[in-house]
Amino acid sequence: MAQQTYDVAVIGGGIAGCASAYYLARRGLRAILLEKGEIAGEQSGRNWGFVRQQGRDPREIPLMIECNRMWRELSKELEADLEWRQGGLIYLAENEKRIADYEAWLEHARDYQLDSRLLSATQATAMLPGMTGTWAGALHTPSDGQADPVKTTQAFAAAARRQGVEVVTGATVEEILTGGGEVIGLRTEHGEIRARKILVAAGVWTSRFLRALRVELPQLYVKATVLRTNRAPEHSQAGIWCNHIGFRQRRDGSFNIAPGRSADLYLTPDSLRYLRDFWPAFKAQSGDIKLLIGRETWDSLGVVLGGPKALTRQMKRHRVLDPEPNAKSAGRALAEFKKLLPAMAGLHIESSWAGMIEATPDEIPVLDAVPGFNGLYVATGFSGHGFGMGPITGRIMAELIAEAHVSLDLSAFRFTRFAEAKPLSLGDAV
Ligand SMILES: Cc1cc2nc3c(=O)[nH]c(=O)nc-3n(C[C@H](O)[C@H](O)[C@H](O)COP(=O)(O)OP(=O)(O)OC[C@H]3O[C@@H](n4cnc5c(N)ncnc54)[C@H](O)[C@@H]3O)c2cc1C
Numbered sequence: 001m002a003q004q005t006y007d008v009a010v011i012g013g014g015i016a017g018c019a020s021a022y023y024l025a026r027r028g029l030r031a032i033l034l035e036k037g038e039i040a041g042e043q044s045g046r047n048w049g050f051v052r053q054q055g056r057d058p059r060e061i062p063l064m065i066e067c068n069r070m071w072r073e074l075s076k077e078l079e080a081d082l083e084w085r086q087g088g089l090i091y092l093a094e095n096e097k098r099i100a101d102y103e104a105w106l107e108h109a110r111d112y113q114l115d116s117r118l119l120s121a122t123q124a125t126a127m128l129p130g131m132t133g134t135w136a137g138a139l140h141t142p143s144d145g146q147a148d149p150v151k152t153t154q155a156f157a158a159a160a161r162r163q164g165v166e167v168v169t170g171a172t173v174e175e176i177l178t179g180g181g182e183v184i185g186l187r188t189e190h191g192e193i194r195a196r197k198i199l200v201a202a203g204v205w206t207s208r209f210l211r212a213l214r215v216e217l218p219q220l221y222v223k224a225t226v227l228r229t230n231r232a233p234e235h236s237q238a239g240i241w242c243n244h245i246g247f248r249q250r251r252d253g254s255f256n257i258a259p260g261r262s263a264d265l266y267l268t269p270d271s272l273r274y275l276r277d278f279w280p281a282f283k284a285q286s287g288d289i290k291l292l293i294g295r296e297t298w299d300s301l302g303v304v305l306g307g308p309k310a311l312t313r314q315m316k317r318h319r320v321l322d323p324e325p326n327a328k329s330a331g332r333a334l335a336e337f338k339k340l341l342p343a344m345a346g347l348h349i350e351s352s353w354a355g356m357i358e359a360t361p362d363e364i365p366v367l368d369a370v371p372g373f374n375g376l377y378v379a380t381g382f383s384g385h386g387f388g389m390g391p392i393t394g395r396i397m398a399e400l401i402a403e404a405h406v407s408l409d410l411s412a413f414r415f416t417r418f419a420e421a422k423p424l425s426l427g428d429a430v
Pocket of ligand 1: 011012013014015016017034035036037038039040041042043044045046047048049050051052171172173174201202203204205206209224225226315319320354355356357379380381382383384385386387388389
């Protein structure tokens with residue numbers, strides 16, 4: 001790492017960090033990106049690859065409409081094959097209640113002239129040859145798409161490099177250095193660097209990392225498992241979500257399949273610390289979340305007892321956080337998939353993996369400056385849907401950090417919204 005002052009240092013080589021570094025450099029800022037492990041090693045390389053406007057929280061829809069436009073040009077812009085295809089997204093509805101939920105969401109889509117629409121059961125099954133089951137209909141957005149997570153994130157990092165960004169892997173940031181209420185630089189495991197501004201895009205590590213500055217950001221994480229099958233003849237170009245599984249067929253014919261709802265939540269000191277913030281989300285999704293005690297529990301206790309030094313040790317130990325996939329839920333997801341598509345009965349699991357998904361209490365990200373420190377910014381809390389949003393995240397964070405005109409309204413993504421939230425009454429917590 002060269003001894004000089006950077007305009008911006010970006011912490012985290014996931015899609016949020018890599019895209020931000022790229023767009024910052026496009027704006028002429030001198031940037032460095034620091035990643036403790038590998039580019040796309042964590043969530044950004046482990047996700048399903050859905051790029052969707054469909055089903056988004058209404059506050060995210062304007063960002064995703066703009067992002068969808070960006071995706072269409074992205075392979076050209078980044079000079080890379082991203083396996084992008086605009087094959088649409090289909091959510092099958094197992095009953096009328098689900099149809100009513102989709103109808104309610106469509107009200108928001110109509111406000112933005114999205115091409116989302118309800119399909120009858122006949123229309124839906126006609127689009128998905130060989131699909132069994134009884135469906136009440138489906139929600140379909142033809143303009144949605146999919147892409148390869150690793151290729152896309154690495155393409156952003158490579159394009160950032162070509163624009164002059166120093167991209168450094170194997171470089172854990174141990175501390176953000178501040179003075180007089182401003183950020184002045186970073187201490188990494190390889191030495192200190194000076195930077196006028198810092199963007200923390202550190203995925204699941206963000207909240208714990210910011211705590212050393214006494215910055216409080218409610219964020220928890222859950223483990224989710226994905227599997228990949230062997231190759232099959234082409235079925236559909238659409239991403240599909242139904243009956244508790246999600247899947248898409250990749251360009252080489254293999255399927256990415258995942259249990260759609262279930263997630264493993266490890267009991268950690270943070271799950272108690274942020275219980276109040278997350279209570280409404282826990283209540284709404286209690287049937288889908290399995291509470292576990294495991295390595296994550298003991299690791300997090302270690303951080304509570306050992307402070308920032310213990311966190312640094314863990315970040316180095318988990319250069320690439322690679323949790324054990326849940327073999328049971330992978331097996332169940334494949335069985336469910338074969339029930340839906342009997343013609344695929346011969347497929348088997350070729351590989352499986354898990355990723356830790358980080359979330360905020362309201363399940364939308366924080367894209368903002370951090371109050372209390374001039375020059376400190378954060379992009380995190382994507383709550384399981386930040387891959388598709390990656391390009392727009394990078395572009396708007398670059399606008400914000402460059403103090404340029406911010407082209408979209410970011411007020412819903414402000415840092416302070418959790419502190420502003422009304423305290424829960426005792427009745428809410430029972
Ligand atoms: C199983 C699964 C399925 C998903 N499916 C989808 C999907 O279909 N569509 C979608 O849009 N999203 C999906 N997501 C969510 C999506 O992957 C994430 O929202 C997105 O990748 C987050 O990107 P990020 O850059 O914020 O974080 P990450 O990709 O987690 O990157 C953060 C990086 O920061 C690094 N880091 C942390 N601390 C430090 C430090 N102190 N010093 C240096 N480096 C540090 C980490 O090593 C890591 O590489 C899914 C996620 C998972 C796990």
